Amino acid sequence: MKFNKVLEGIQTYEAGKPIELVVREFGIAPENVVKLASNENPIGTSPKVAEVIRANADKAHLYPDDSMFELKAALSGKFDVGDENIIIGAGSDQVLEFISRALLDEKSSVLMSAVTFAMYEIYAKQMGAKIVRTASWEHRYDEFMEAYHMHKPKIIYICTPNNPTGDATSREEVLEIIEEVGNDTLIVVDGAYMEYASAKDDKYAITPKELLGYENVIYLGTFSKAYGLGGMRVGYGIAQPELIKALYKMRPPFNISTLSLAAAIEAAKDEAFVAKSIALHQEQIKRYEDFAKEHGFEYIDSYTNFITYLFGDTLDSTEVSDALLRRGVIIRNLASYGMNGVRITIGTAAQNDVLFKHFSEVIS
Structure with a gap:
């Protein structure tokens, strides 16, 4: 079957990995998976x-x-x-x-x-x-x-x-x-x-x-x-x-x-829910900025519900992302964008505790 020629130059959009994939591939219980890859609202729905x-x-x-x-x-x-x-x-x-x-x-x-x-x-x-x-x-x-x-x-x-x-x-x-x-x-x-x-x-x-x-x-x-x-x-x-x-x-x-x-x-x-979501974000993103400073890599000043870490020559974004994935923490590797960095949704305090624990162990 012949398809439209324009399809030859199109790469399929790569969505963030779902929790179900991590459960299947690594045998991690769903409740132990932390997904911080798709910029979803960490406190859920109103x-x-x-x-x-x-x-x-x-x-x-x-x-x-x-x-x-x-x-x-x-x-x-x-x-x-x-x-x-x-x-x-x-x-x-x-x-x-x-x-x-x-x-x-x-x-x-x-x-x-x-x-x-x-x-x-x-x-x-x-x-x-x-x-x-x-x-x-x-x-x-x-x-x-x-x-x-x-x-x-x-x-x-x-x-x-x-x-x-x-x-x-x-x-x-x-x-x-x-x-x-x-x-x-x-x-x-x-x-x-x-x-x-x-x-x-x-x-x-x-x-x-x-x-x-x-x-x-x-x-x-x-x-x-x-x-x-x-x-x-x-x-x-x-x-x-x-x-x-x-x-x-x-x-x-x-x-x-x-x-x-x-x-x-x-x-x-429900603007009160939006205000609550933003307040949580503003509180927790400071932890991500401090984490980057503590470990010596750059971050982009964020105006979103996520943060981008840039590793330069210090770390490899694919290695970091894969290692965290095996531990049940899903983040977004930016290698496909030509950047040696990762994008991480700002989670709840509990989710961020898990992320920072595993992140510290991975990069050490």
Whole structure:
């Protein structure tokens, strides 16, 4: 069977290893496995959301409200935007897929930083588009502008805070890029971790409403991180109505489940849970910074719910990751991104105790 030629240049996205894999391969009891690889919320899901999921379990045979009226109303109230400005996706990465399908072809190019979310490249390559990367993993204005003027990309991706590095681009710098770019290029501002950045320093806080003044900008958000709904797969895009209408032509019917919709509606209301999640993160990430300093390796100042350690010539990220995996601790090796480092989700105090114990033993 012959497949589309564009598939030859696409690498399959490598998700974080599941707990079940460690249980099968190493015979470790599930309760003794600590998963800190996929940036899930370590305290789980809001109890109010869990109750709503249970209450709606008997509706699993029914399709959801495809207008998603209540969820859009909740997001409209949260961000002070209109229903017509919102599209819902099965995770924000589905909105990324809609964007690529709506805009790209084999004559197009897309621009992104040297190290960023892998799905930008994968969706672009599915459409035959060319990938252009800056030299740095940071979103540097001069590098983006040089590449923009040289290649005239159809899409520019600004992931802030950035995954998998954890750094953030200031609101001022993002707006500088937006102001410089012409309307023929779409700018995607991916704010999957924006709740963490906003809580740490409002210099990095970007709201969807302030981006609605630009016809060529879309803001992406998700319920997978601070809201604790990674397993429910709900994300959203916010942009001017003309762009949203175009993306709706890419959207299949009922693209999130009945239970996911109910969960997201309730999650959007429970800001107290989000505040609790962020407070835990701000408390525990200091331990990770101290651990790096104590053991003499670098870390990237994080504006997300994870931290990136850079080993330089001192350690090998693959050896460290594999050794921890055999001990039942799952972290993310960044070797596939061309970095000798690891990305670790900031866990609960108990999870972090286990991580630091094994980490210390491994590197000694």
